[in-house]
Amino acid sequence: MRKFTIAALALAAVASFAVSAPAATRDTVRLGMVLEPPVLDPTVSPASAIREIVTNNLLEGLTRITADGSIKPALAQSWTVSPNGLVYTFKLHTGVRYHDGSPFSSADVVYSLRRAMDPAAANPGRNLFRAIDKVEAPDPATATITLKYPFATLPYVLAIGDSSIVSEKTVANNRTNPVGTGPFKFSRWVKGDRVELIKADTYRDKDKIKLNRTVFRFIPDPNAVVNALLAGDLDAFPLGVPAEAIAQFKKDKRFKVSIGMTEGETILAINNAKKPFDDLRVRRALSLAVDRHAIIDGVMSGYGAPIGSHFSPLHPAYIDLTGVYPHDPAKAKALLAEAGHPNGFQVTLRLPPPQYARKGGEVIAAQLAKVGIQAKLEPLEWAQWLDQVLARKDYDLTIISHTEALDYDRYGRDNYYWNYAGNKDVAAMVERADREINPAERNGILQEIQKRLALDAVNVFMFQLPKIAVWRANLVGLWENSPSPSNDLTDVYWK
């Protein structure tokens, strides 16, 4: 009898808390993310989690990247380029205010960009500003950027988080309390759990913004992500829903599934300086041995576009080079024999933590075994990967997704972790592309680069990392693709 009473009391206690999960109010949206940002200032840290929260929402650049990847004006109303391509003149919006009420002017542009270029600062993205000679403010509503050489990517560079326009007055606290000019202002950050933004009354187009409040919650565990969506704790998970769970969400009418593309080229990276990979035939054999479709099916449940070079299929200059090395184990074996390895060889395959690498490693090891290459799998945590692979180049093969947009320029770098021997040639091509103002000519050079990387088989180019998203069926305006890391909420509303 006593036990029964206790049980009844316990049930009553549970029931008294059993208020059903609060229905999302129509002016709030709750988004989930896998990783928590370390800080909220994109000008001091490269973490994409920062950009996914603040870019286009809290902080703005002179320009912005839109859902389809095109570059539009943001803090600049418009801009003109001098005929020689060296001077960009930006006409700025007037009457713009920061979230703390202070006015924005061209002085802030000069301050922000000079700070971003400052060699003494520990700014991870400084290389982006390599072409800029000087930034000036002829009057409060005009900013000019003078280049050392023509640099056609400038409007794009000005749109990303690294180029966010900040106020000198508040910049010191931007890591934990960012102040910008965007449609949403910082409300609070409960470390480890969530960041909250609220609509900014200071925003110049505030009547167009339909959301009053947005919450970004951090859920690292894939099972918990699925449960949080099903339980109604989240309205959207815009990037990184586990691929295995997609079938379940597709059947559920409450949700919309969106499979888009990120800028993440996922590759089997090769240490080109290490024997036997210094031999082009061996690298080509690797490319022929790997079956991209089997990897996409096995690792990503079939989501992800195959690629044949290091270039995003979203870009207008993209050419499909997957046919250069079709899956052909017999030809791979013949090439290996020709290179003096008729019985294959042994390699280590170092794997960072993401699923595409850990699961992908197993699939690739099985495929390499079929042509005689024995791959020993070595799981590493991120810190070890950055140290051993990226910094010390102590590896044979590794799997990694390069998530920056337009990151083909890495192939031109000296001393990058691939140890690519053709880097000087690629660097020259990248510079030619940088300097080319005519878009068609420029795309031609970008295609040359794609072909060169494929022919040199620098790495095995596998697939473009998909943007696997799930959101409430009546939520409108989130990005399908991810041309740049951002969850732009400017046009998001409930139907």
Next chain:
Amino acid sequence: MSAVIAQRLFAFLATLLATSLVVFLVLEVLPGDSAQIMLGVDAEPDAVAALREKLGLNRPAAERYLTWLAGFMTGDLGDSYTYSVPVIELIVDRIAITIPLAVMAMVLTIAIALTTGVFAAAHHNRPGDWGVMLGAQIGIAMPNFWFGILLVLFFAVTLGWFSAGGFPGWEDDPLDAFKALILPAVSLALVQSAILARVTRSAVLDVLREDYIRTARAKGLSKRAALWGHGLRNAMIPVVTVMGLQFAFLLSGTIIIENVFYLPGLGRLIFQAISQRDLIVVKDVVMLMVIKVVVINFLVDLLYVAIDPRLKTAT
């Protein structure tokens, strides 16, 4: 008595000093560069070097050790490399979850374990005993995260009574915050109480065989009265010992349950700090954990004395 306290204090400080040295040395040999991790894959080498300088990572190890130790002694735990906020703020945020969760789980554990354990002992070798032991066996065998997932699927996904996880914070609505900890506390308590119930049962059984229980029965007390009046208190020493260990474990933050319910507790903080090489956070949190274990052990010793006054003279 004061000699005893002095002796304990000395042991406490020696433990802390030894631990601090071990923690520091272990983190010294850990591969990975904090500055490189913060700036990421595409950082220029000179930017990484500038950050290393700023964080003071280039100074000699002995100097860094002494600076850290001196800071710790004076209550200055330093700033987190990753979050750029004082470590103490991070820890305070996290223990606002971990301590209430540990207390809730422990209260549940004690309530379940003592009632079922004593019940099983009183029904020794009868169906009630078998039932409890079978339940305890299942509880021990079942991983708590799996039980946590089942609870989420049933109470959050199917019934919608609870959130699937997360923690809203105490400042807005304490009731909501309390509610967010119920399912995690139940998941933790299930396994812990299974262990504690078994300990309680065998401790009570041992006591029931003692002469003084037979004497109590002989002078006419009912079995129940003999058990509650004479048996229970004597059976408590091993039970309290295990309780102390369990509470120390729960207070360290339970990384797996924190992951299932995505609670930003102490376990997740230290896990993140290790993987991001936020070494200052790792060092500080480990030291706090050591302090906490030593304090709990001390409290358990005090409880022994309260339970069995004979121990007072023994020390």
